[in-house]
Amino acid sequence: MKKYLFLFIAVLVLGTVLSACGSSNGDDGSKSSGGDKKKGFKVAMVTDTGGVNDKSFNQSAWEGLQKFGKDNGLKLNTDYKYLQSNQASDYEPNLNTLVHNNGGYNLIFGIGYLMEDAVKKVAAANPNTHFAIVDDVVNAKNVTSITFKEEQGSFLVGVVAGMMTKTNKIGFVGGEKSALIKKFENGFKAGVKSVNPKADVLVQYAGSFSAADKGQAIANSQYGQGADIIYHAAGATGNGVFNEAQNRKKKGDNVWVIGVDRDQYDAGMPEDVTLTSMVKRVDNAVEQLSKDAMNGNYHGGENLQYGLKDNGVGLSEHHDHIPDNVMKKVDDYKKKIINGDIKPPQTDAEYKDFLASLK
CATH class of the missing domain: 3.40.50.2300 (Response regulator)
Incomplete structure (x- = not known):
């Protein structure tokens, strides 16, 4: 009887130890998974025909994306990048390139209202990829719209x-x-x-x-x-x-x-x-949305609008002549x-x- 009791206690102790080990692995795995998810996050943008050096909103968007990438240790042209559109016919191919190449990007920005139709079409064909459009609204569950007042x-x-x-x-x-x-x-x-x-x-x-x-x-x-x-x-x-x-x-x-x-x-x-x-703080909006997406919050189907109250628009810091x-x-x-x-x-x-x- 004592022999069986000893075996029972041994099994019970071993089970507890294994359970504890499993719990530890689960916690580590969860953290590791979160870390891997963060490390594996990739974000990109497609410019409209104004180009990335337009000294305007395309450039502002890219500056926001660059800041996000650098602050989070992402690799340029691998984890974050842009594709430039030289003509309107480039919008859809550029978006599709980011969806399918390099393992696919987690979040893809279309910069400018001129890209509305292309974003709408590519997003509908790729429901598991998250998109965002600046300066227009696309009503789709996997698209976040960013607009300004x-x-x-x-x-x-x-x-x-x-x-x-x-x-x-x-x-x-x-x-x-x-x-x-x-x-x-x-x-x-x-x-x-x-x-x-x-x-x-x-x-x-x-x-x-x-x-x-x-x-x-x-x-x-x-x-x-x-x-x-x-x-x-x-x-x-x-x-x-x-x-x-x-x-x-x-x-x-x-x-x-x-x-x-x-x-x-x-x-x-x-x-x-x-x-x-x-x-128009396109840079801040792109950076913040990228942060949110990296943390699992994609704001799909939402229209995020920024005005004076949100410091989303206003006068520049340089106004010495006023x-x-x-x-x-x-x-x-x-x-x-x-x-x-x-x-x-x-x-x-x-x-x-x-x-x-x-x-």
């Missing part, structure tokens, strides 16, 4: 332009005419008119986000008509606006450019023609927008109503 930030730089113009003529240069760029235009015009009803805003679209020559030609025309400040929302086309402003500044003309999407202070050098920029009284007025309007006392217009119809409300 561009009209709010544009309103504020409109206040700056309206108060600082010497000629009462101000320019706006758009890339491709769309509901998105109309938000920039109408928010900007509303800001101008709020502080300077006499100002005239000249508006022209280039029909492209990658035509610096057209941007320069439009800027030449608007400056020639007396505009002393031009706000562009035109991606790489806006580089031409800066070129024209620098050429004129060299000749002694006192002209300015308001940049867009990222701080475009450098684009205005060496002639120092950047008055300020309406920054007097204190103008910045105070900007801060006053910022508070009113955040509080809901002012709603900057997005569409032509809303802008018309906004103008009527000023009378």
Whole structure:
């Protein structure tokens, strides 16, 4: 009897030890699995036709992705990378390349509203891959949409332009005419008119986000008509606006450019023609979404929208040429927008109503 009791106790003790070992392995395995998951995470982006060096939102997105990759020890061109689109027909092949090559990427960004159709199609064909699109909304369970309240930030730089113009003529240069760029235009015009009803805003679209020559030609025309400040929302086309402003500044003309999407202070050098920029923190949004995805939270099917309240849009840090009284007025309007006392217009119809409300 004692013999059997001893065997029973031995088996019981051995089982407990094995169970403990199994539990330890399970914990380690879980941590290791989490670590492996983190180490194996890969993220990439596809630019629109503006290119990664557009000094605008493509570049901002890539800067955010680079920061994420470096901060988390990922390998460039293996764990994080970008593919550049030279034409619209490149969007879908580029997305598919990232889905299927190099073992496939966990999260793939499509940068720009022009990629909506391609993201929608590729996401539908690959339901197990997570995608994100910047500047548009794709309603799919495996797509996160990132949008901004561009009209709010544009309103504020409109206040700056309206108060600082010497000629009462101000320019706006758009890339491709769309509901998105109309938000920039109408928010900007509303800001101008709020502080300077006499100002005239000249508006022209280039029909492209990658035509610096057209941007320069439009800027030449608007400056020639007396505009002393031009706000562009035109991606790489806006580089031409800066070129024209620098050429004129060299000749002694006192002209300015308001940049867009990222701080475009450098684009205005060496002639120092950047008055300020309406920054849209695409970099922060891309970086944060990548962090969340790496930790297993992909926000699939959600629309993450960023405005003044979230510091998602606003003036750039470089605004040394703006007097204190103008910045105070900007801060006053910022508070009113955040509080809901002012709603900057997005569409032509809303802008018309906004103008009527000023009378």
